[in-house]
Amino acid sequence: MQSFREKLIRIFYPSAIPSVLLKNKGGKEIRKSLELLNAELEERVRGRTHELSQSERKLSSIVNQLPVPLLLLRGPEFTIEMVNDSMLALWQRPGQDVIGMRLLELLPELADQRFPEQWGTILRTGIAISETEVPVYIFSPSGIRIPLYLSYYNYPLFDDSGIVSGIMATIINLTEMVGARLEIEQSRELLELAVGKADMGTWQIDAETRDFIPSVRLKELFGYHPNETMPYNAAVDQITDDFRQSVVDAVELAIGEGKSYNLEYSITGFHDKKIRWVSATGKLYPAKNGVSANFSGTVLDITERKIEEIRKNDFITIVSHELKTPLTSLQLYVQLLKTKADPATSNLLTKIEAQSEKMTAIINGFLNVSKMESGKMHLEKRNFLLNEVIIQSVAEFMLASKNKNVRILCAEQIPVFADHDKMGQVINNLLSNAVKYSGPDRAIEIDCLRLEGRVQISIKDEGIGIQPSDLEKIFQRYYRVESNENPSVKGYGIGLYLCSEIILRHGGRIWAESVFGEGSVFYFTLPSL
Numbered sequence: 370m371q372s373f374r375e376k377l378i379r380i381f382y383p384s385a386i387p388s389v390l391l392k393n394k395g396g397k398e399i400r401k402s403l404e405l406l407n408a409e410l411e412e413r414v415r416g417r418t419h420e421l422s423q424s425e426r427k428l429s430s431i432v433n434q435l436p437v438p439l440l441l442l443r444g445p446e447f448t449i450e451m452v453n454d455s456m457l458a459l460w461q462r463p464g465q466d467v468i469g470m471r472l473l474e475l476l477p478e479l480a481d482q483r484f485p486e487q488w489g490t491i492l493r494t495g496i497a498i499s500e501t502e503v504p505v506y507i508f509s510p511s512g513i514r515i516p517l518y519l520s521y522y523n524y525p526l527f528d529d530s531g532i533v534s535g536i537m538a539t540i541i542n543l544t545e546m547v548g549a550r551l552e553i554e555q556s557r558e559l560l561e562l563a564v565g566k567a568d569m570g571t572w573q574i575d576a577e578t579r580d581f582i583p584s585v586r587l588k589e590l591f592g593y594h595p596n597e598t599m600p601y602n603a604a605v606d607q608i609t610d611d612f613r614q615s616v617v618d619a620v621e622l623a624i625g626e627g628k629s630y631n632l633e634y635s636i637t638g639f640h641d642k643k644i645r646w647v648s649a650t651g652k653l654y655p656a657k658n659g660v661s662a663n664f665s666g667t668v669l670d671i672t673e674r675k676i677e678e679i680r681k682n683d684f685i686t687i688v689s690h691e692l693k694t695p696l697t698s699l700q701l702y703v704q705l706l707k708t709k710a711d712p713a714t715s716n717l718l719t720k721i722e723a724q725s726e727k728m729t730a731i732i733n734g735f736l737n738v739s740k741m742e743s744g745k746m747h748l749e750k751r752n753f754l755l756n757e758v759i760i761q762s763v764a765e766f767m768l769a770s771k772n773k774n775v776r777i778l779c780a781e782q783i784p785v786f787a788d789h790d791k792m793g794q795v796i797n798n799l800l801s802n803a804v805k806y807s808g809p810d811r812a813i814e815i816d817c818l819r820l821e822g823r824v825q826i827s828i829k830d831e832g833i834g835i836q837p838s839d840l841e842k843i844f845q846r847y848y849r850v851e852s853n854e855n856p857s858v859k860g861y862g863i864g865l866y867l868c869s870e871i872i873l874r875h876g877g878r879i880w881a882e883s884v885f886g887e888g889s890v891f892y893f894t895l896p897s898l
């Protein structure tokens with residue numbers, strides 16, 4: 370076995386010794402020149418050894434700084450010859466001195482996994498082995514099992530004589546990436562399961578390519594065969610006339626302003642011409658992490674429920690119409706009687722008149738709901754100043770109401786393009802609620818604001834207020850807050866529903882803020898001109 374020095378002499382001066390020995394110039398001279406040569410060689414070897422250990426230090430510092438985990442194993446025992454900080458961090462053993470240890474002694478859990486066999490193969494064959502996204506586990510020093518996903522490259526290391534003497538392993542840790550992907554896959558599977566269970570149709574529009582991709586169930590709902598193409602425009606044409614425009618408007622608003630929509634409408638089947646009712650949602654998902662923006666949503670068949678609702682609505686409509694006729698006659702008779710009545714009777718007749726007007730308002734409310742439900746509420750938009758409607762509503766209100774403490778703060782002109790009567794209806798509803806749910810003569814303030822791209826109206830009261838849990842729900846049809854405090858206040862939970870439908874159909878927003886026990890503010894916005 371050659372010593373390290375001998376090895377170096379052979380490397381740097383392969384022909385030095387033989388040539389000296391060949392020059393046979395007598396014993397003394399030879400010894401002297403040999404001594405000289407020896408001294409010179411020792412000096413050079415020292416220099417070279419120093420250089421070598423320096424470059425070895427440099428190399429190990431570079432290896433240590435590599436962000437990629439790297440490991441050098443020697444011999445059949447897989448002894449650790451070199452390992453960098455990244456690898457130690459991956460093993461959860463930062464800073465530990467592991468050089469010279471057998472890897473399977475340090476991480477015995479690897480013995481049952483794929484590596485020892487692969488390393489053995491590399492040592493035998495000299496062929497590199499690499500794999501991607503392999504699930505591996507290790508135990509932390511405190512015994513916690515850590516699952517990892519790794520891509521690794523195992524290369525053979527050859528000695529001078531060309532024999533495989535070790536293995537160099539580099540690793541790419543994909544745990545986070547694979548984990549995130551698995552999570553996405555899992556939620557997608559869950560979503561697909563839920564969508565399947567609910568028998569929902571789904572669709573997607575790529576914002577760049579404008580490709581419309583409907584699911585098979587969606588095609589079925591729109592009366593197409595599963596393998597047929599269902600173009601977007603054809604699907605829009607299948608929406609019945611009463612709803613088509615409002616759906617198109619909602620979709621445009623959702624794309625333009627990134628809002629989501631949730632609508633119920635009827636469609637005519639493409640082949641079977643069957644009328645189906647659907648509940649549809651849609652939302653724009655902006656481009657993120659290199660995935661282009663897409664507009665997608667769900668469509669659910671609600672025909673059965675809707676038919677039941679239509680039946681109920683029809684009943685309410687018929688009853689409301691039937692009630693309206695005698696009520697109108699009653700009002701006419703009261704007016705007639707008033708002309709001939711003495712003051713005391715006239716006073717009583719005025720009360721009858723007020724009550725019958727209340728009944729008319731309730732009946733009109735029900736008629737409006739059924740119009741809305743059947744898509745028959747049409748907007749007749751024109752340009753006007755909302756201030757006028759507010760002033761008119763408040764003036765009419767003051768005449769009939771005991772509460773005279775209503776103030777209009779609007780300092781600005783608010784021009785809008787809207788349905789004049791419907792706006793009057795919204796303001797009347799909000800105003801009468803403010804009065805209804807406040808004590809007598811509590812202050813009510815109406816204010817207007819012109820904001821970026823929209824106008825905002827607020828109606829503030831100092832009334833009973835609304836609990837946070839009710840705030841979202843009060844705009845739902847027939848929703849009333851269960852209250853023992855104000856059992857005398859009667860209503861059917863349709864006023865705010867009508868307000869919200871009217872405002873939404875104008876492309877605006879309606880909401881309320883409230884402190885329970887202190888008062889509420891109702892806001893609505895409309896797109897500005």
Ligand code: ADP
Nearest residue numbers: 802803806834843849850860861862863864865
């Ligand atoms: P209702 O006919 O019951 O008043 P609405 O749809 O107008 O129907 O209102 C729904 C519910 O919202 C009401 O029952 C009431 O509890 C609550 N509400 C509406 N406006 C106010 C307000 N200004 N202050 C407190 N509660 C209100």
